[in-house]
Amino acid sequence: MSRRKYILLGMAIIYSAVLFGQDMDIDVCYWVSFSDKAQSEYQVEAPNEFLSERALSRRARFGIPLTETDLPVNAAYLDSLKTAGTRIQYTSRWLNGAAMVATPAQAKALESLSFVDSIRYIGPYFGATSARNYKYVMDSTGMKMESNKYGRSGRNIQMLNGDSLHQMGFQGEGMYIAVLDGGFTNVDKIPFFDTLRHYQSLDHFYDFTNADRDVFESSTHGTSVLSAMAAYSPGVLVGTAPRARYVCLKTEEVRGEHRMEEYNWVAALEYADSLGVDVVNSSLGYYAFSDHNMDYHPRQLDGKTSPASRAAEMAFDRGMIIVVSAGNEGDSRWKYIDIPADSPKALAIAAVMNDGQKAGFSSYGYDSLEVIKPDLAAPGVNVPVPNAYRSRLSAASGTSLAAPIMTGLVTCLWQAFPELANSEIVAALKASGHQAEQPDLALGYGIPDFMKAYRILQARKTEMESKQSE
Structure with missing residues (x-):
């Protein structure tokens, strides 16, 4: 042996x-x-002790009451x-x-x-780890500038008609996005994120696996995910919400897969809520673990069994939009979406190829669910991302990239209609999908057209203003 x-x-x-x-x-x-x-030292009448002003403002704007569930x-x-x-x-x-x-x-x-x-x-318990300092090499050899603003990312944004939103001035200003992932190696050094640093738009970060603030390490996965939203290098790479604020939260334990990660995820989601985050991106999923006694069965994809899935619904009920990757198991034995994509109020994003057809790896919904899953679809094959160790572009595939492409544009759309609730934003996106009339378990409501969603919401806003003036 x-x-x-x-x-x-x-x-x-x-x-x-x-x-x-x-x-x-x-x-x-x-x-x-x-x-x-019982006998809690906190009271719902004094929420400033455990929620930020921004979090309380979001709840007040949408009439969301505080309950005992919100108490520490x-x-x-x-x-x-x-x-x-x-x-x-x-x-x-x-x-x-x-x-x-x-x-x-x-x-x-x-x-x-x-x-x-x-x-x-x-x-x-794996024990605490020491922070690692990764080398980053500045080398622009082979970095090709393109004539269009978006560079290599243009095709993906244009597939969703997201460039039209940007042209109207909606690039995420004033909006707050939380990214839950396994690590963000060298985000503090990579030039594609210079704009984040210049505008101090990355103002919070925390590692829930190690109880420290060392998140720019451990995994390049979060680096790629963040770039799909936040990168800004005109002519080379531009994300879908380059002017939003961001918080990077590490929840994934890279030394093994266990149920602990779901609870890390819940804690991070609550932290995002307390900061007043508007939109959450999570390109993580769970169904099989290092300890197979913890594995999920497809019949447990009910939005209720997993603590992460329950928390996603609770976060939505508190005014946020939760965008998650559907999973990359479409051509595996598991086949179905991961957790927490089964949450009825999380936007589970499937991946499509450059021609708009489903990517083979993109996970399917489970037919016993009472809601359509996945919800929507976005590009997820050969997505341009920064190389985490030198100033070059790489490419990555997966619903992990489809989700943040969607997240950034969802954020920009909501920026255009801040007075409308999360449920109305989500409903408009589904109605704008290319298969909204016949959703299925492969792509859900399909590839959304963000300008169509914009027009739907504009009509809704006009209707509300008309009623208020009566």
């Missing part, structure tokens, strides 16, 4: 022991659900967990719980506490 197999076997034994409650003196990660928010978890409960020797990673207001690092023995002892509803194993 190879050394690698010995290691894997050892890991399997450890994880099995944790799952079956054996008393082993190792730190692992658990999710603790609390039974209530009870601090006394957290103190009790800490006293028992556990370490709190973060908490969730919406799920009323906390991610903690503890031994199985400690977790078992906590089950008897009156305020603990349940404790669930969500993955191994």
Whole structure:
């Protein structure tokens, strides 16, 4: 047996022991659900203590009330967990719980506490990592300037008629986008993001896997995703919302796939809500894990089973638009969309090729869902992205790129109609899809025409103004 197999076997034994409650003196990660928010030090009448002015303004604009669900978890409960020797990673207001690092023995002892509803194993504890400084080489050799403003990104934006939005002056100004991903290597150095730095448009970033602010590392995936929205190098590469503000949140643990990542995702989504973010992009998806005891079954694609899917719906109900990648399993054994694309209120984005046909890898919806999934489609094949290590362009494919192309334009469209609710923006986009009359489980409502959606919303705005003047 190879050394690698010995290691894997050892890991399997450890994880099995944790799952079956054996008393082993190792730190692992658990999710603790609390039974209530009794005697909370926070009150819905004083929301400034846990939500920003921008977040409160969004809720006031759309008449969204604050409820007990919005209150932070009870601090006394957290103190009790800490006293028992556990370490709190973060908490969730919406799920009323906390991610903690503890031994199985400690977790078992906590089950008897009156305020603990349940404790669930969500993955191994990998330990903290040190920040890495990646080299970036400035080399413009082979960087071709094109005559049109968008450079290599023009065709993708024009397929959605998004360039017309830009020409009307809607490029994301005044809007706030959160990007949840696995890392944003060298975003702080790459010239394509100079505009972000010049305008100080990247003003928040946090790593929920390591509890620090070191997000410009670990993975180039988030770098590519962000570029589809935020890059600005005229004649070479221009994103779909180059003048928006951004927050980069790392939720993906690159050292393994476990349910912990879903809870990281929820915590990041709540953080985005507290900042007052308008639109969220997540090019992440879950269905299979390193520990196969955690794997999902297609029948669990119901928008309710996964904590991430539930949180996506809660975020929408609080006034945000959540855009997620549909998944890249269309030609695999799994075939279906990933979580949280199953959330009924998340916009799940499929990928199409340059000719508008479905990309083979793009995931299908699950036919037992009560809503059409995926929702919409955008270009996702050979999308131009920055090379993360030198000043060159590369290309990437996947619904991971289709989602941010859509996210940026959704943001620009909403910029044009800030008085309209998220539900109206989404409805207009679906109505503008090229197969809006016959949506299916491959591309949903199809490729949206953003100028058609603009006209739909303009008519809606005119109707509202007419009623108000009566």
